[in-house]
Amino acid sequence: MPDIPSFADGRALKFWIDVKEIRRDQKWLLIPASSVKSRPYDAYVAVWVGLPDEHILWLIENVPYIKNKMDGSWVKKVQKLADRIEEIPCEVVGYVTWNDVQNVINYFNKGDNSAKKCLMKKFKTESGKIGANYFKDGDKLYDPEDPEWHGSEVRENIGFYIQSIKKSSNWEEEFKKFICGNTKMIGPVPIPRTKNGSIRKSAGLPDSYGNYKDLRDAFQRYLETQLEEIKKSNNNILRRNKSWFSEKI
Numbered sequence: 001m002p003d004i005p006s007f008a009d010g011r012a013l014k015f016w017i018d019v020k021e022i023r024r025d026q027k028w029l030l031i032p033a034s035s036v037k038s039r040p041y042d043a044y045v046a047v048w049v050g051l052p053d054e055h056i057l058w059l060i061e062n063v064p065y066i067k068n069k070m071d072g073s074w075v076k077k078v079q080k081l082a083d084r085i086e087e088i089p090c091e092v093v094g095y096v097t098w099n100d101v102q103n104v105i106n107y108f109n110k111g112d113n114s115a116k117k118c119l120m121k122k123f124k125t126e127s128g129k130i131g132a133n134y135f136k137d138g139d140k141l142y143d144p145e146d147p148e149w150h151g152s153e154v155r156e157n158i159g160f161y162i163q164s165i166k167k168s169s170n171w172e173e174e175f176k177k178f179i180c181g182n183t184k185m186i187g188p189v190p191i192p193r194t195k196n197g198s199i200r201k202s203a204g205l206p207d208s209y210g211n212y213k214d215l216r217d218a219f220q221r222y223l224e225t226q227l228e229e230i231k232k233s234n235n236n237i238l239r240r241n242k243s244w245f246s247e248k249i
Contacts, residue, residue, distance in 0.1 A: 002041065005223055007182075012220050014184045016041045021049050022093060022162065027143055029093075029165060030135070031101065033156040038192065038202075039215065042098050042185045043178060046165055050089035094169030096160050097178070098185040100132070104158045108134035123164035131164025189215040 002016040018041040022029060029046045100122065106115035116130070123131035129144040135158075141151025144161055169175070191212060192200040199205050205218055212218035 005220075011182070012224070013179070014182050014220075015043070015178055016184065016186075016216065017043050017045060017179075019045045019047055022046050024048055024050075027149075027151065027162060028133075028141060028159040029096065029162060030154065030157040030159050033134075033158060036101060036105075036158060040098060040101075040186050040189060043095050043175070044097075044101070045095040046093040046162065048091040048093055050091075092171070093162060094165035095175060096165060100160070101158050104132050104134050104160075122168045123160065125161060125164055131161030133159045135159050184216070186216075188213065191215045191218060 002013060003019040004013055004017045006013050020029060020031070029044065031044055100119075103112075103115040103118045106112035107119060119130050119132050125131045125144045127145055131144060135141075135154050135156065137156045138153055140153050141159075143149035143151075145163070191205070191209075191214070192203045194200055197210075199207055199210055203215065205215075205222060209218045209222060212221070
């Protein structure tokens with residue numbers, strides 16, 4: 001399901017966007033290869049979210065079982081955190097498209113030189129290297145601009161160097177056109193099925209959507225159905241003032 005499902009006027013957003021949080025000191029935007037294969041997006045947007053390190057306390061406060069076991073010192077910490085968390089600073093760092101992801105796969109896995117040229121044109125670092133990589137399982141993160149820096153091991157990921165993303169991202173013109181054009185870049189995505197043809201639980205869809213062939217079409221209709229049910233129950237689809245965390249599951 002996309003992080004931005006529709007326009008303000010209710011039209012479904014066919015250009016699917018995945019918003020990925022990054023840390024201030026993060027070198028790479030990492031996109032798991034498994035998610036690219038099973039549930040791809042038209043664009044991946046890197047956003048820095050300035051949450052305090054102790055932000056989990058803000059959620060815990062709304063869980064009565066835990067809150068009742070807090071001593072006075074923890075209650076004070078939660079109150080101080082609540083004061084700080086009213087306004088959370090965020091920064092949109094940049095984005096990459098599905099075509100960029102495909103170019104990484106095609107060059108690093110298939111040796112496609114035309115894909116390499118596209119990556120060099122868009123993600124070239126100051127030192128003349130490609131600011132993108134296909135990290136295999138167990139590979140270590142690195143800094144193309146600093147040979148002395150070495151990061152941790154990662155799983156299989158498509159990676160884009162954050163500094164290269166910043167330089168290549170064009171919000172005002174290109175990205176606005178992508179969204180307003182509302183055209184998906186990706187072809188049909190098969191719905192994962194068991195041997196007998198039913199929908200796998202990992203797909204996150206009810207069995208009643210078994211007649212759909214494209215995963216994204218099925219998810220869009222599933223989302224619309226859920227919103228329709230919420231609207232019937234509450235007369236609108238706005239979130240209530242009461243915290244979801246304080247309600248029984």
